[in-house]
Amino acid sequence: MKRIDYKSGQGDFRKEEAYIRAQKRIKELKGFYWHAFWYVAVNIFIIIMIGRGSGWNIWHFGTFATPLFWGIGLGFHALGVFGKNLFFSKSWEDRKVKEFMEEENRRQKFQ
Template sequence: MKNKSSMELTSESEKYIKAQQRVTEIKQFYKHLVLYILVNLFFIGRRIYKDIKYGDSFVEAFFDMDNYHFFFWWGIGLLIHAFNVFGKENLFSKNWEERKVKEYMDKN
């Protein structure tokens, strides 16, 4: 039979592993978000520049929806990724509110 100390240690190490996995998931999402922003700014900027070079005004090039297709479709993938990472917490549920209150109380 395991003693109480051994069970607590196992429980604490399991909590640590789960917390570490959660942090890794969040970190991967933020890396995905940064990559999304940088790559899309580059490609959208390049497309706008090309449109201007071929005779469109800046306003016409900026509001040309063809320049944003890649941005839109990858954005849907990013939203799905965000839901997979943050949707697990059942945002705005009573449990979430209690955790956030406790988190802010612990900080102060």
């Protein structure tokens, strides 16, 4: 009877799991970028159509209601895809810590 070594399959399983996670991440990114593309394309079209119909008097709430509310939805989509680190990433934190430490060092030199 042949002995099965389950440990040798662990690496393959982890690689496959990582590949599936990467595919999921790519699908999420692709979905967001398509969402952003259609947001820009459709809203340009809407603004042009409203502008042409109103003699280019576009400065009223109705013109910008769709971009505003759709933009809020797009913002939430971005947060879902990129996470809370969209604005406050690890590199941002590191830069701020370094900045505050340098400021503290300058203060100590003058005291």
